Amino acid sequence: MSSSGQLEPRLRALRSEGRKALVPYVTGGAPQWVETVQACAAHGATAIEVGIPFSDPVMDGPVIQEASQLALESGATPVSIFEQLRTLDVQVPIVVMCYYNTVFHAGHERFAKSLVDAGVCGAIIPDLPLEESGPWCDAADNHGVATVMLAAPTAPDDRLPRIAARARGFVYSVGLLGVTGERQTLADTATTLAARLKAITDVPVLVGVGVSNAQQAVQASEVADGVIQGAAVVRRMLEGGPEAVGEFVADVRQALDQRFPGIKS
């Protein structure tokens, strides 16, 4: 079992210490993904997002598409990934990211239960917006699985409180208009949306999509409670393996801790 403690209490505790959350994303089933998850945990990840590969990942750019494709070609399935997660010994909460058909096809109840059995404490479903989320959220709530809701820069003001009210664990503040992938600079939308969310909710707000390096992570965390880093992690996993990812996560962790050392230190 991988999860230690629930997601939201952990993020809130970190926040009250004055520190920032770092959530790396790793595509489940891709080459050396288990070792990569362990490397993330060992080098300062607050929680880890594990992607369940899907044939049609519409929110993902080229890097994560490639990792998903590799995972599928190697025969990865939700079941095989859950199986490996169950035996994974890391001391940080695991959240899965999956497209909705994976959930719908398995059945809401069954999928929620399989997450719990695998020691997963939360789920991010990028193509399941608020209006369609009811049946899944009910099942997830029943099983104690936190459903992370996404908020996007295009949301009008009256939509954000409704998203935040439904979010468990944290609100995923989408950093830019676009799909996952590394960018030269942090988009202005990353901090403006995070600020809009922080103004209306007490639920932790993490910025993801387009947070590409340590400096951008610090920049986003000036406003948000932390960051999610996907393509930057997955690219290093594909190019350099778990070690390269470990170094990267350690660098980002250090940069965040330097700028936000926390009350106790």
Next chain:
Amino acid sequence: MLVTPGADGRFGDFGGRFVPETLVPACQELEREFSAAWSDESFRSELSRVLAEYAGRPSIITECENLGRQLGIRLVLKREDLNHTGSHKINNVLGQALLAKRMGKRRIVAETGAGQHGVASATAAALMGLECKVYMGAVDVERQALNVFRMRLLGAEVEAVHSGSRTLKDAVNEAMRDWVASVESTHYCLGSVMGPHPYPYMVRQFHRVIGDEAREQMRHRYDHDPDIVVACVGGGSNAMGIFSGFVDTDARLIGVEPAGGAAVGRGQPGVVHGMKSYLMQDEYGQVQEAHSISAGLDYPGVGPEHSYLASIGRAEYPTVTDDEVIAAFQLMARSEGIIPALECAHALAWIVRESNTFTGKTVLMNLSGRGDKDVAQMMDILGNSI
């Protein structure tokens, strides 16, 4: 009996709006704008004007006397192949391009399989001064090279999509990814009765003109409705267009799917491309690749209204094989002097196979496109055998 979906975008259990959060406001805006435009007399009359003066509507109906005699039925074609750009796709793109302008968008993106919707989109964009980018699977770019050149000639940018199965479904993914990034300036001109609400409803409304015209033409010429209405189904826009005119009649409605892309026939309910509908998928919900001789039907899903019509038993969705299609393609050319699009040859293939079960009946078939685009491919397949 024709469904008007409510705010949840449902046709029975099917439809909905399963899109990234970034696109939800855009879909909601589109829903509002379409609804306002559709009840706005000036929008409707401008659309009717371009359909008549630019696209060449109304399209005629043609009775196939030779084939009819041969098959022992009365076979009538709705001639969408005679529209400008050579298929029914123009009905929808002219509507959406007018709507895009009304919404102040200056750019459209589109996906295309066979290239018909891409060509139609590029055409409407040229006419209305919009920038246009078309995503097309790399496999389709190769087998429909002529349409790629046509689109470029019309000023559109065509991007080959190399991800996944490199066909229509991947072109849809890539168009959606573009839209996620460009939503403020761009309208996604979706080419079939699929995708997130309001697309399945809106695209059907833009294609209703096919069924509405055909119903009047049939009553005028034959004094009765057809016994059977047949169309091919990939995403299902031409079929929904013609079915719309006959859902509330006694006519049997037949949507013919390719054997290798039978979403209704072989699929299970699933969610992809923003909609809940029948979908070809594996035991874990991974979307499977469709395989068909016709690029336009190479789609593992189907529009949600078709899933609904199938679920209530109002329409039937049989399949035909590539071999039956190749035979039907040649049959229509030789018997009637009409070269059909390979997509429509699916509808004819079913009629030929089943005609002895409805001898003497009146069959209306939607000839949704002309076959010029398929001639090179058929030349490869048939070689000197003809």
